[in-house]
Amino acid sequence: MELADRHVVITGAARGIGRALAFRFAAERPRALVVADLNGPEAEAVAREIGAVAAQVDVTREGDVRALIDGAQARNGPIDLFCSNAGVTGPAGGPEASDADWRATWEANVMAHVWAARALLPEMVARGEGYLLNTASAAGLLTQVSALPYTVTKHAAVALAEWLAINYGDAGVKVSCLCPQAVQTAMLDAALEEPIGAIALRAGGILSPEEVAESVVAGIREERFLILPHPQVAQNMAYRASDTEGWLHRMRSFVREARSTIES
Numbered sequence: 001m002e003l004a005d006r007h008v009v010i011t012g013a014a015r016g017i018g019r020a021l022a023f024r025f026a027a028e029r030p031r032a033l034v035v036a037d038l039n040g041p042e043a044e045a046v047a048r049e050i051g052a053v054a055a056q057v058d059v060t061r062e063g064d065v066r067a068l069i070d071g072a073q074a075r076n077g078p079i080d081l082f083c084s085n086a087g088v089t090g091p092a093g094g095p096e097a098s099d100a101d102w103r104a105t106w107e108a109n110v111m112a113h114v115w116a117a118r119a120l121l122p123e124m125v126a127r128g129e130g131y132l133l134n135t136a137s138a139a140g141l142l143t144q145v146s147a148l149p150y151t152v153t154k155h156a157a158v159a160l161a162e163w164l165a166i167n168y169g170d171a172g173v174k175v176s177c178l179c180p181q182a183v184q185t186a187m188l189d190a191a192l193e194e195p196i197g198a199i200a201l202r203a204g205g206i207l208s209p210e211e212v213a214e215s216v217v218a219g220i221r222e223e224r225f226l227i228l229p230h231p232q233v234a235q236n237m238a239y240r241a242s243d244t245e246g247w248l249h250r251m252r253s254f255v256r257e258a259r260s261t262i263e264s
Contacts, residue, residue, distance in 0.1 A: 087137075
């Protein structure tokens with residue numbers, strides 16, 4: 001899909017990947033562009049720079065997601081591309097995270113995509129076209145060794161996008177799932193505070209948000225399901241699929257070595 005003359009909405013667009021997407025999409029001359037974020041003033045600042053419309057939205061509330069979609073459609077007509085990009089890192093560690101932290105991570109990283117699809121799909125199916133871009137993570141295809149809630153919710157986000165692609169592709173709805181590894185954002189800064197996770201993230205190389213945005217435009221143009229800005233993610237996926245036991249052994253070895261390095 002080409003972005004020229006399209007109506008595009010992006011959540012989590014005040015900073016990081018979302019902000020880079022907003023600037024990159026604006027260069028494609030869409031018909032309308034909505035920059036949505038929990039931080040309203042920052043969303044407004046981005047919108048002013050690129051001639052877009054700003055909206056404040058809490059994607060952990062279905063009512064907010066639906067209000068964003070209804071408002072955008074009332075102003076600019078049907079949404080051609082909805083980028084469900086907002087997400088959170090969640091707590092570090094494993095199952096010991098509190099239920100409240102698990103719920104908050106689940107709502108931001110999974111349910112926000114569900115609520116967007118619930119609101120958008122009836123109109124897109126009736127029209128016979130539409131595009132959903134869901135931001136997940138390489139952790140949703142592999143794992144993030146330092147954060148179980150993040151890994152689980154990103155796996156769920158990938159599964160959701162895949163299910164939508166299978167069940168709505170014949171109805172004209174395109175779905176892409178963005179799965180970057182380390183990207184230079186505030187979210188990455190938070191993740192790097194955990195030593196073992198930091199070693200893993202740095203090992204794969206760190207891209208800028210602008211580099212990710214370029215990959216997204218190319219992926220949407222080609223209507224690819226998986227958009228992988230880091231090439232090694234595809235390589236690791238292939239290894240994991242072809243030799244699961246070997247992959248697990250390799251990951252356990254990595255964690256042991258990382259712990260040894262930190263403790264020495």
